Amino acid sequence: MREKGFIKNRVHYEQNKMFLSIIRHEALYGAYILTLNLDQINSFEIFQTISNLQNLNEEISMYNNHLYDTVYLTHQEVFTTYGNALLNKWCGFDHIVLNEQIGKKNVNEISRWIYKQVNRDSEKFYKQLDYVDKMLYIFTSITDHSPTLNINDMINILKPTDEQLFKKIKFKNIWLGYYLNKSLIERTLNSKDIQDSDLYKLYKSGSRFNKIQFAKSCINNGYVSDQDNIILDNPINTNLLKGMTEEEFFRGSPGTRKGICNAL
DSSP states (O other): OTTTTOGGGOOBOSSSSOBSOOOOHHHHHHHHHHTTTGGGOOTTSEEEEESSGGGOOOOHHHHHHOTTSEEEETTTTEEEEHHHHHHHHHTTOSSOOOOSOOOTTTTHHHHHHHHHHTTTOHHHHHHHHHHHHHHHHHHHHHSTTSOOOOHHHHHTTSOHHHHHHHHTOOOSOHHHHHHHHHHHHHHHHTOGGGTTSHHHHHHHHTSSOOHHHHHHHHTOOBOOBOTTSOBOSSOBOSOTTTOOOHHHHHHHHHHHHHHHHHHO
16 A cells, blocks of 8 residues: 555556646646746846846735746846746746746646656655645735636627627537537637636636536537437527526536536
Protein backbone atom coordinates (compact mmCIF):
# COMPACT_ATOMS: atom_id res chain seq x y z
CA MET A 1 0.00 0.00 0.00
CA ARG A 2 2.78 2.45 0.87
CA GLU A 3 4.66 1.70 -2.34
CA LYS A 4 1.69 1.70 -4.75
CA GLY A 5 -1.06 3.71 -3.03
CA PHE A 6 0.61 6.39 -0.91
CA ILE A 7 0.15 9.56 -2.96
CA LYS A 8 3.43 11.15 -1.92
CA ASN A 9 5.25 8.23 -3.49
CA ARG A 10 3.36 8.61 -6.77
CA VAL A 11 3.14 11.65 -9.03
CA HIS A 12 2.03 10.14 -12.38
CA TYR A 13 -0.85 7.97 -13.49
CA GLU A 14 0.28 4.41 -14.16
CA GLN A 15 -0.98 4.43 -17.75
CA ASN A 16 0.61 7.73 -18.84
CA LYS A 17 2.85 10.61 -17.80
CA MET A 18 0.00 12.89 -16.75
CA PHE A 19 0.33 14.12 -13.17
CA LEU A 20 -2.01 12.90 -10.47
CA SER A 21 -2.10 16.40 -8.97
CA ILE A 22 -2.66 19.54 -11.01
CA ILE A 23 -4.24 22.88 -10.21
CA ARG A 24 -8.01 22.92 -10.79
CA HIS A 25 -11.15 25.04 -10.60
CA GLU A 26 -10.62 28.55 -9.15
CA ALA A 27 -6.84 28.03 -9.05
CA LEU A 28 -6.84 27.14 -12.75
CA TYR A 29 -8.96 30.21 -13.46
CA GLY A 30 -6.38 32.31 -11.58
CA ALA A 31 -3.53 30.88 -13.68
CA TYR A 32 -5.54 31.62 -16.84
CA ILE A 33 -6.08 35.26 -15.82
CA LEU A 34 -2.41 35.71 -14.83
CA THR A 35 -1.19 34.52 -18.22
CA LEU A 36 -3.53 36.56 -20.41
CA ASN A 37 -2.10 39.08 -22.90
CA LEU A 38 1.34 37.47 -23.22
CA ASP A 39 1.19 38.33 -26.91
CA GLN A 40 0.71 42.05 -26.15
CA ILE A 41 3.85 42.84 -24.12
CA ASN A 42 5.05 46.44 -24.43
CA SER A 43 8.84 46.39 -24.06
CA PHE A 44 9.01 50.21 -24.11
CA GLU A 45 7.04 50.70 -20.90
CA ILE A 46 8.58 48.59 -18.13
CA PHE A 47 6.77 48.29 -14.80
CA GLN A 48 9.54 46.45 -12.90
CA THR A 49 13.15 45.53 -13.71
CA ILE A 50 14.56 42.66 -11.65
CA SER A 51 17.41 40.17 -11.81
CA ASN A 52 15.57 37.34 -10.04
CA LEU A 53 11.86 36.50 -9.85
CA GLN A 54 12.06 36.11 -6.10
CA ASN A 55 12.75 39.88 -5.95
CA LEU A 56 9.44 40.67 -7.66
CA ASN A 57 7.41 43.19 -5.63
CA GLU A 58 3.94 42.07 -4.61
CA GLU A 59 0.99 44.13 -3.41
CA ILE A 60 -2.76 43.72 -3.87
CA SER A 61 -2.88 47.07 -5.68
CA MET A 62 -0.32 45.70 -8.15
CA TYR A 63 -2.45 42.59 -8.68
CA ASN A 64 -5.41 44.82 -9.53
CA ASN A 65 -3.80 47.56 -11.60
CA HIS A 66 -0.59 46.21 -13.16
CA LEU A 67 -1.29 42.58 -14.00
CA TYR A 68 -0.49 43.00 -17.70
CA ASP A 69 2.27 45.58 -17.37
CA THR A 70 5.77 44.62 -18.47
CA VAL A 71 8.44 43.07 -16.26
CA TYR A 72 12.02 42.77 -17.50
CA LEU A 73 14.40 40.10 -16.14
CA THR A 74 17.96 41.32 -16.67
CA HIS A 75 19.87 38.05 -16.21
CA GLN A 76 17.50 36.20 -18.55
CA GLU A 77 16.96 39.17 -20.90
CA VAL A 78 13.26 38.36 -21.07
CA PHE A 79 10.18 40.60 -21.17
CA THR A 80 6.99 39.20 -19.67
CA THR A 81 3.84 40.41 -17.95
CA TYR A 82 3.63 41.04 -14.21
CA GLY A 83 0.92 38.36 -13.96
CA ASN A 84 3.05 35.71 -15.65
CA ALA A 85 6.02 36.71 -13.47
CA LEU A 86 3.82 36.19 -10.39
CA LEU A 87 2.80 32.70 -11.49
CA ASN A 88 6.40 31.67 -12.15
CA LYS A 89 7.49 33.10 -8.79
CA TRP A 90 4.76 31.22 -6.91
CA CYS A 91 5.92 28.03 -8.66
CA GLY A 92 9.31 28.53 -7.02
CA PHE A 93 11.24 29.53 -10.15
CA ASP A 94 13.87 32.27 -10.14
CA HIS A 95 13.44 32.90 -13.87
CA ILE A 96 10.63 32.64 -16.44
CA VAL A 97 9.87 28.99 -17.19
CA LEU A 98 6.14 29.10 -17.96
CA ASN A 99 5.58 31.53 -20.80
CA GLU A 100 2.29 30.58 -22.44
CA GLN A 101 -1.41 30.98 -21.84
CA ILE A 102 -2.41 28.46 -19.17
CA GLY A 103 -5.68 26.57 -19.56
CA LYS A 104 -7.10 23.11 -19.08
CA LYS A 105 -5.22 21.67 -22.08
CA ASN A 106 -1.74 22.55 -20.83
CA VAL A 107 -2.18 22.82 -17.05
CA ASN A 108 -0.07 19.65 -16.73
CA GLU A 109 2.93 21.81 -17.68
CA ILE A 110 2.84 23.58 -14.30
CA SER A 111 3.15 20.27 -12.46
CA ARG A 112 5.83 19.04 -14.86
CA TRP A 113 8.08 22.06 -14.40
CA ILE A 114 7.63 22.15 -10.62
CA TYR A 115 8.52 18.44 -10.44
CA LYS A 116 11.65 19.13 -12.49
CA GLN A 117 12.52 22.17 -10.35
CA VAL A 118 12.52 20.11 -7.11
CA ASN A 119 14.70 17.40 -8.70
CA ARG A 120 11.83 14.90 -8.81
CA ASP A 121 11.42 14.88 -5.05
CA SER A 122 7.74 13.91 -4.69
CA GLU A 123 7.34 15.36 -1.18
CA LYS A 124 8.77 18.73 -2.22
CA PHE A 125 6.65 18.59 -5.39
CA TYR A 126 3.37 18.24 -3.49
CA LYS A 127 4.40 20.92 -1.02
CA GLN A 128 5.24 23.42 -3.80
CA LEU A 129 2.12 22.60 -5.82
CA ASP A 130 -0.01 23.09 -2.70
CA TYR A 131 1.60 26.52 -2.21
CA VAL A 132 0.85 27.53 -5.83
CA ASP A 133 -2.72 26.31 -5.42
CA LYS A 134 -3.22 28.39 -2.26
CA MET A 135 -1.71 31.54 -3.80
CA LEU A 136 -3.95 31.24 -6.85
CA TYR A 137 -7.02 30.79 -4.64
CA ILE A 138 -6.00 33.88 -2.67
CA PHE A 139 -5.51 35.79 -5.92
CA THR A 140 -9.00 34.92 -7.21
CA SER A 141 -10.54 35.69 -3.80
CA ILE A 142 -9.12 39.10 -2.86
CA THR A 143 -8.55 40.89 -6.17
CA ASP A 144 -10.71 42.60 -8.77
CA HIS A 145 -10.09 39.56 -10.98
CA SER A 146 -12.40 37.39 -8.90
CA PRO A 147 -15.04 35.92 -11.22
CA THR A 148 -18.33 37.65 -10.48
CA LEU A 149 -21.11 36.45 -12.73
CA ASN A 150 -23.41 39.27 -13.78
CA ILE A 151 -26.78 37.76 -14.70
CA ASN A 152 -27.56 40.52 -17.19
CA ASP A 153 -24.24 39.98 -18.98
CA MET A 154 -24.92 36.25 -19.06
CA ILE A 155 -28.37 36.74 -20.54
CA ASN A 156 -27.07 39.20 -23.13
CA ILE A 157 -24.30 36.90 -24.38
CA LEU A 158 -26.70 35.73 -27.09
CA LYS A 159 -27.54 38.49 -29.58
CA PRO A 160 -31.22 38.93 -30.54
CA THR A 161 -30.46 38.19 -34.20
CA ASP A 162 -28.75 34.90 -33.30
CA GLU A 163 -31.56 34.02 -30.91
CA GLN A 164 -34.00 34.35 -33.80
CA LEU A 165 -31.84 32.03 -35.92
CA PHE A 166 -31.82 29.39 -33.18
CA LYS A 167 -35.61 29.53 -32.95
CA LYS A 168 -35.87 28.73 -36.65
CA ILE A 169 -34.08 25.39 -36.24
CA LYS A 170 -37.04 23.00 -36.49
CA PHE A 171 -35.81 20.63 -39.18
CA LYS A 172 -37.11 17.07 -39.23
CA ASN A 173 -33.64 16.26 -40.57
CA ILE A 174 -31.99 15.92 -37.16
CA TRP A 175 -28.44 15.74 -38.50
CA LEU A 176 -28.82 18.95 -40.49
CA GLY A 177 -30.46 20.71 -37.55
CA TYR A 178 -27.76 19.46 -35.18
CA TYR A 179 -24.93 20.85 -37.33
CA LEU A 180 -26.73 24.17 -37.81
CA ASN A 181 -27.18 24.46 -34.05
CA LYS A 182 -23.53 23.53 -33.46
CA SER A 183 -22.25 26.08 -36.02
CA LEU A 184 -24.33 28.88 -34.48
CA ILE A 185 -22.97 28.02 -31.01
CA GLU A 186 -19.41 28.12 -32.38
CA ARG A 187 -20.09 31.51 -33.98
CA THR A 188 -21.32 32.87 -30.65
CA LEU A 189 -18.30 31.49 -28.77
CA ASN A 190 -15.91 33.03 -31.31
CA SER A 191 -17.52 36.46 -31.09
CA LYS A 192 -15.24 39.10 -29.59
CA ASP A 193 -18.26 40.67 -27.90
CA ILE A 194 -18.45 37.95 -25.24
CA GLN A 195 -14.74 37.37 -24.59
CA ASP A 196 -14.47 39.94 -21.79
CA SER A 197 -17.23 38.36 -19.72
CA ASP A 198 -16.27 36.38 -16.61
CA LEU A 199 -18.52 33.52 -17.67
CA TYR A 200 -16.59 33.14 -20.94
CA LYS A 201 -13.25 33.30 -19.10
CA LEU A 202 -14.40 30.55 -16.72
CA TYR A 203 -15.32 28.40 -19.72
CA LYS A 204 -12.16 29.22 -21.67
CA SER A 205 -9.83 28.51 -18.75
CA GLY A 206 -11.37 25.07 -18.28
CA SER A 207 -11.95 25.69 -14.58
CA ARG A 208 -15.73 25.62 -14.89
CA PHE A 209 -18.15 24.76 -17.71
CA ASN A 210 -17.38 22.59 -20.68
CA LYS A 211 -18.68 23.71 -24.07
CA ILE A 212 -21.99 21.83 -23.75
CA GLN A 213 -22.67 23.21 -20.26
CA PHE A 214 -21.81 26.73 -21.38
CA ALA A 215 -24.07 26.45 -24.44
CA LYS A 216 -27.01 25.06 -22.47
CA SER A 217 -26.63 27.75 -19.80
CA CYS A 218 -26.71 30.88 -21.93
CA ILE A 219 -26.79 30.06 -25.67
CA ASN A 220 -29.02 27.18 -26.74
CA ASN A 221 -30.07 23.72 -25.53
CA GLY A 222 -30.51 22.20 -28.98
CA TYR A 223 -31.50 18.57 -29.52
CA VAL A 224 -32.25 16.25 -26.60
CA SER A 225 -32.96 12.52 -26.30
CA ASP A 226 -35.85 10.67 -24.72
CA GLN A 227 -35.86 7.91 -22.10
CA ASP A 228 -34.81 5.36 -24.74
CA ASN A 229 -31.86 7.53 -25.82
CA ILE A 230 -33.57 8.39 -29.11
CA ILE A 231 -32.89 11.97 -30.25
CA LEU A 232 -36.12 13.97 -30.56
CA ASP A 233 -36.59 15.82 -33.83
CA ASN A 234 -37.95 18.94 -32.12
CA PRO A 235 -35.05 20.84 -30.48
CA ILE A 236 -35.28 23.04 -27.38
CA ASN A 237 -34.42 26.41 -28.88
CA THR A 238 -33.74 28.35 -25.70
CA ASN A 239 -31.24 28.26 -22.83
CA LEU A 240 -31.50 27.71 -19.08
CA LEU A 241 -31.12 31.40 -18.23
CA LYS A 242 -33.92 32.47 -20.55
CA GLY A 243 -36.06 29.65 -19.21
CA MET A 244 -38.11 26.86 -20.77
CA THR A 245 -41.78 26.14 -21.18
CA GLU A 246 -43.33 23.25 -19.23
CA GLU A 247 -43.28 21.14 -22.39
CA GLU A 248 -39.58 21.89 -23.04
CA PHE A 249 -38.73 21.14 -19.41
CA PHE A 250 -40.32 17.69 -19.52
CA ARG A 251 -38.84 16.93 -22.95
CA GLY A 252 -35.39 17.62 -21.54
CA SER A 253 -35.89 15.80 -18.23
CA PRO A 254 -35.02 12.19 -19.33
CA GLY A 255 -31.46 13.22 -20.10
CA THR A 256 -31.20 14.88 -16.68
CA ARG A 257 -32.45 11.76 -14.90
CA LYS A 258 -30.02 9.57 -16.85
CA GLY A 259 -27.17 11.91 -15.89
CA ILE A 260 -28.10 11.65 -12.20
CA CYS A 261 -28.33 7.85 -12.41
CA ASN A 262 -24.95 7.64 -14.13
CA ALA A 263 -23.41 9.85 -11.44
CA LEU A 264 -24.75 7.57 -8.72
